[in-house]
Amino acid sequence: MNEIIIEGKCGKSRITTGEYIDGIDRHFPGKNLVFITDENVKRLYPAVFDKHPVIEIGTGEKIKTLDTVSLIFERLVREEADRTFFIVGVGGGIVCDIAGFTASTYMRGVRFGLVPTTLLAQVDAGVGGKNGVNFMGYKNLVGLFTQPEFIVCAPGFLSTLPEKEILCGLGEVAKHAILSGEELFGFVRENCDNLLKLDHETVDHVVKESLLLKSEIVNRDERESGERMKLNLGHTTAHAIEKTDNRITHGEAVAAGLKMAAVISYQQGKTDRETCRRVCELVDRMGFPETKGLSSQKIKEAILHDKKRDGESINFVMIKNIGSVEIVREAIDTVNDWIDKAVPYLDKKSI
Ligand SMILES: NC(=O)c1ccc[n+]([C@@H]2O[C@H](COP(=O)([O-])OP(=O)(O)OC[C@H]3O[C@@H](n4cnc5c(N)ncnc54)[C@H](O)[C@@H]3O)[C@@H](O)[C@H]2O)c1
Numbered sequence: 001m002n003e004i005i006i007e008g009k010c011g012k013s014r015i016t017t018g019e020y021i022d023g024i025d026r027h028f029p030g031k032n033l034v035f036i037t038d039e040n041v042k043r044l045y046p047a048v049f050d051k052h053p054v055i056e057i058g059t060g061e062k063i064k065t066l067d068t069v070s071l072i073f074e075r076l077v078r079e080e081a082d083r084t085f086f087i088v089g090v091g092g093g094i095v096c097d098i099a100g101f102t103a104s105t106y107m108r109g110v111r112f113g114l115v116p117t118t119l120l121a122q123v124d125a126g127v128g129g130k131n132g133v134n135f136m137g138y139k140n141l142v143g144l145f146t147q148p149e150f151i152v153c154a155p156g157f158l159s160t161l162p163e164k165e166i167l168c169g170l171g172e173v174a175k176h177a178i179l180s181g182e183e184l185f186g187f188v189r190e191n192c193d194n195l196l197k198l199d200h201e202t203v204d205h206v207v208k209e210s211l212l213l214k215s216e217i218v219n220r221d222e223r224e225s226g227e228r229m230k231l232n233l234g235h236t237t238a239h240a241i242e243k244t245d246n247r248i249t250h251g252e253a254v255a256a257g258l259k260m261a262a263v264i265s266y267q268q269g270k271t272d273r274e275t276c277r278r279v280c281e282l283v284d285r286m287g288f289p290e291t292k293g294l295s296s297q298k299i300k301e302a303i304l305h306d307k308k309r310d311g312e313s314i315n316f317v318m319i320k321n322i323g324s325v326e327i328v329r330e331a332i333d334t335v336n337d338w339i340d341k342a343v344p345y346l347d348k349k350s351i
Pocket of ligand 1: 091118
């Protein structure tokens with residue numbers, strides 16, 4: 001078991017990795033606790049919830065809305081929850097984002113903790129203090145920064161994850177490996193098979209290293225005014241790719257987004273051919289289905305509607321080396337041009 005601390009203006013978080021599901025409740029306060037979870041997690045892990053009231057929500061991005069938060073508020077009122085109550089969100093990134101937002105706004109904020117149960121939530125969504133909901137079709141448009149008091153990661157939860165969800169998490173693992181440096185990059189490259197098989201020791205190491213990386217960045221730039229933007233590596237195009245075709249999963253889009261970032265970085269002279277090749281090879285080794293035939297026109301249209309766009313420019317994370325990136329601010333027309341040049345290379349085996 002390992003502990004990592006995030007200490008920011010928006011609160012202090014204690015992160016525990018390598019916990020056993022049976023030992024989870026030692027992290028919870030003994031009384032006035034309410035769980036928020038989704039129907040799948042409640043069905044798969046009923047014993048986690050047997051001592052306290054449970055508010056169950058549905059699943060899928062479409063329920064990550066203010067309406068769902070409103071239903072949770074109603075339940076909290078019916079439970080007569082006051083400011084002494086403690087909310088524990090147990091689930092994937094959607095539950096974590098909703099539980100954090102609900103806890104941070106109910107009665108101007110009650111204490112909360114998170115137990116992420118998907119790989120994506122353990123390596124990424126559960127930590128960092130960002131929470132919120134989608135609004136009018138825009139992802140995470142309404143939300144705030146508040147740190148949960150604790151985040152407890154138990155690899156045991158991952159054993160029931162469908163492969164599609166494992167791949168979603170592996171996309172973020174690949175991103176962290178590129179940002180972190182040769183050590184984690186090499187470890188992930190050599191252990192792709194073990195990661196896909198969810199070998200506990202391998203997953204535990206990768207979750208811990210991902211959280212160390214993310215917590216160090218969040219400790220330096222909690223509210224994403226500078227360095228935290230590094231964590232968007234591959235994601236400007238990934239979010240756009242996801243919007244071009246609803247059959248493309250988030251994991252596949254992140255995989256394609258990382259490859260696109262590598263190709264653009266090489267084509268624009270920020271990195272060398274070998275680094276570009278290594279990033280693409282790492283992503284391919286993780287077993288993502290190939291996303292062939294992407295439409296650069298549709299990607300560009302989706303970027304135009306990105307809420308992170310600031311006027312006519314956009315931040316783009318370039319790869320310099322393994323472990324080193326650069327955030328560049330460029331006119332949308334220039335980024336569009338990069339996309340046109342990079343997309344044809346995603347279909348090829350070599351650059
Ligand atoms: N706040 C952040 O910093 C941050 C970062 C990245 C992503 N996110 C958000 O995270 C969300 C995606 O999270 P996600 O990929 O975890 O999706 P999710 O929460 O939808 O979970 C995916 C599916 O797995 C199921 N599930 C959860 N735990 C399970 C388990 N142990 N076994 C079997 N099934 C299980 C869920 O019921 C769901 O059907 C998005 O809304 C995204 O915006 C937030």
